[in-house]
Amino acid sequence: MRTRLIAGNWKMNGSTSLIDDFGRAFTDAALPEAVKVVVIPPFPYLEAARQAFRNTPLQLGAQTLNPIDSGAHTGEVSGRMLKELEVRYVLVGHSERRELYRESDEQVFDRLLAALHVGLVPILCVGESLAERDAGQTMEVVLRQVGYAMARLDPEQRQQVVIAYEPVWAIGTGRTATPEQAQEVMAGIRAYQAEFNTTLAEQLTLLYGGSMNAKNAAELLAQPDIDGGLVGGASLKTDDFYAICQSAG
Numbered sequence: 001m002r003t004r005l006i007a008g009n010w011k012m013n014g015s016t017s018l019i020d021d022f023g024r025a026f027t028d029a030a031l032p033e034a035v036k037v038v039v040i041p042p043f044p045y046l047e048a049a050r051q052a053f054r055n056t057p058l059q060l061g062a063q064t065l066n067p068i069d070s071g072a073h074t075g076e077v078s079g080r081m082l083k084e085l086e087v088r089y090v091l092v093g094h095s096e097r098r099e100l101y102r103e104s105d106e107q108v109f110d111r112l113l114a115a116l117h118v119g120l121v122p123i124l125c126v127g128e129s130l131a132e133r134d135a136g137q138t139m140e141v142v143l144r145q146v147g148y149a150m151a152r153l154d155p156e157q158r159q160q161v162v163i164a165y166e167p168v169w170a171i172g173t174g175r176t177a178t179p180e181q182a183q184e185v186m187a188g189i190r191a192y193q194a195e196f197n198t199t200l201a202e203q204l205t206l207l208y209g210g211s212m213n214a215k216n217a218a219e220l221l222a223q224p225d226i227d228g229g230l231v232g233g234a235s236l237k238t239d240d241f242y243a244i245c246q247s248a249g
């Protein structure tokens, strides 16, 4: 049985009061067994979240990290600092970072490696644009992003990585990939991984992201290669996010 994982990426949203709402809503929450739930707020809220989530099953994630441990890098945050705040997961290669902040596959890989070195679980985000999908390049683009990172890791490191497939055209648009579209690409990612090692491929946790919400989550999560979700907008609404977590059981 693979790990089920629901992660809420708040992006540059949220507030200390939303952290408190989540703390209250998830205190003593009875989530389905074997479902891990991660909240990924902006950096300034991590400490408040650490306190507020004490009696909840919620784990903490961060949205990015700098590959360097410390030094003269104004505005940046290192993996070591995140570990001090009991952060367990970190996103690398989110399409917004790739697009808006020009992160290359190489820079994404440096971040992923830094995460592994300090013991954070990297969630490697990959996905094609609408133009790439329309041009029939979906698998090529996604496997290039996955392959760039995975081929440079040793088998033990590969085992630690979670991969999130987020078609860029489905992010924040309300236009979810159909379960079949998502399943097709995610089966392709797992098959790619099987070229390294079939057991690892079987254990790989694969998340779908892109307009996942309380209504469509169950159908997406019922697909054989979808083990969880990376949720944006709907993770800012306590009730919706709670419902998505319940449908992962």
Ligand SMILES: O=C(CO)COP(=O)(O)O
Residues within 6 Å of the ligand: 009, 094, 166, 170, 171, 172, 173, 174, 209, 210, 211, 212, 230, 231, 232, 233, 234
């Ligand atoms: O980018 C996402 C999560 O990382 C998905 O965002 P939405 O759920 O808002 O489409």
